[in-house]
Amino acid sequence: MAAPAIEFQEVSKSYMRRFRSVEVPALSGVSFEVAQGEVCAFLGPNGAGKTTSMSILMGFIYADQGRTRVFGHRPGEVKAKERIGFLPENFAFYRYLNAEKLLDFHLRLSGRQVPEPAALIGELLVRVRLDRYKGLKIGKYSRGMIQRLGIAQALLGNPELLVLDEPTSGLDPAGRKEVRDLILALKAEGKTIFLSSHILSEVEQICDRVIIIDRGRVVRAGPLQQLLSSGTTVEIVVEQLPQELEPAVNERGGIIEREAGRVRIIADAGQKRALAEMLWAGGCDVISLSPVKSSLEEMFLKLVGEGNAQP
């Protein structure tokens, strides 16, 4: 069986405040795995420990406790990094280089042997729509252009695992869609993608799994579909609902929404049998009975609390 792409086992990390002997815990016993070929979102409010986890994963900082592995290797090891493409949050660059030179610099560091480096770089610049600006100094790039360039450099080494910290940060809606499509294309190629994002609707569209972290602890992890359908609400759709049945439905906590040609009843899952039987007995034609999927945003807010609304 292939080793997981990412493995965190009981990882803890604290920071010491400068000039004070105060220890600030950033991660407390964080455990999760990301299988090869998965697209996994890493979500949490600001200060939850996302960037700390990603920094540990990349070998930029060391965990105080626990075990971390990337394709079975320790983070920071050359063998692990050979298989990773990384986009840091707020990608920083050498302002005096242009896009071509920056990518050439990163290609040399990646150790990837390609017959025609210029052709590969040109191809990547086309993919992120920067080919027209390849000669322009990066210092003159807009925020969105820099982010796209960051994505191009992450793809340079043809990595098996992409670690993307806020990949759509600073992009306009069109740019965000392009990145989303790019991630979906990479997913189709079988790449493993581990990303953090503030835009939960996007995460819903592209991710297979979600890990939610809050105050340095994993509060929920699992396949996205399973997490979203684990709600306690059901939706019953009937063709018509006689007025005399409405009090009985309301009595069982049902919320009635009348629409053209049908009536939706939203109720607690515990009442679904009683409600369905009552509706059948009352002569209603039940069209469907299904669990109500909550949105990722609803689930996120429920888990981390309204006070931490910023994902």
Add this chain to the structure above:
Amino acid sequence: MKIRTIALNTFGSFLRNKVILLFSSLFACVVLLMMSPLLAYNAQTTAANALQMQGLILNEVSAVITMVSAFGSLLAAWAAADSLSSELKSGTILAVMARPLRRLEFLAGKYIAVLMLMLVYVFAMLGVTLLLAWLGGQRYHTALWTLLVYPMVRYAIWAALAMLLATLIHPVFVLGIVVLLATLVHVLADASSSIPAFVRIPGHLLLPMTNLLSEERFLIITKASVKPFPWTGHVTALAYGIDYALVCFVLAAFLFQYRSLTRD
């Protein structure tokens, strides 16, 4: 290959570094200013005052060379400290260190870039020294390699020491500490100073005694006063310098291996 890539990129950044360019320009201005009295002395030299003028000229040349050498030490220290801390501060190090690159390779690339910068400086310094001696009507009686290798080893020490300090503190503090250490070395090297043994001995053991690597040990800029200096003397002095620089670099690599790379 990867070390070379880091070194060339860092060297390129030095050539665009505003602080380095500003200091180099100021330095060139000061050297040019100091040349004018030298030319004046030379023009005023007659058969009657030749010896007196030669003394003035030699003093002037010596002052310029000391200044050039001291500036080189500061340049080496600043370049080394800034090359490391600017990457940490700006966050450019994150994308670089995400590549299959060891921290030691990154640090070695940075260090080699500083040595490349100092090599350019040493050649320029040699040019200035020869020019000054020629303007003063004097000639160097030594092999040119000593005028290249000795300052390079000196600067290698200061660069490695600065790199070591930069893994811990801000480059401005690094520069301050380097100035302080250089002053201490100068005081300790002065045989006439009455420093107690409990300060002098640890000082000699711990501080980079760059006076051992000074050209003045085997060279005096006069027509016929080259001190005899055996090849074993060169080997010992240079080995000391290289060893000191290597120890500092290894310590810097050790500290860098375990420090956080996230933005300071």
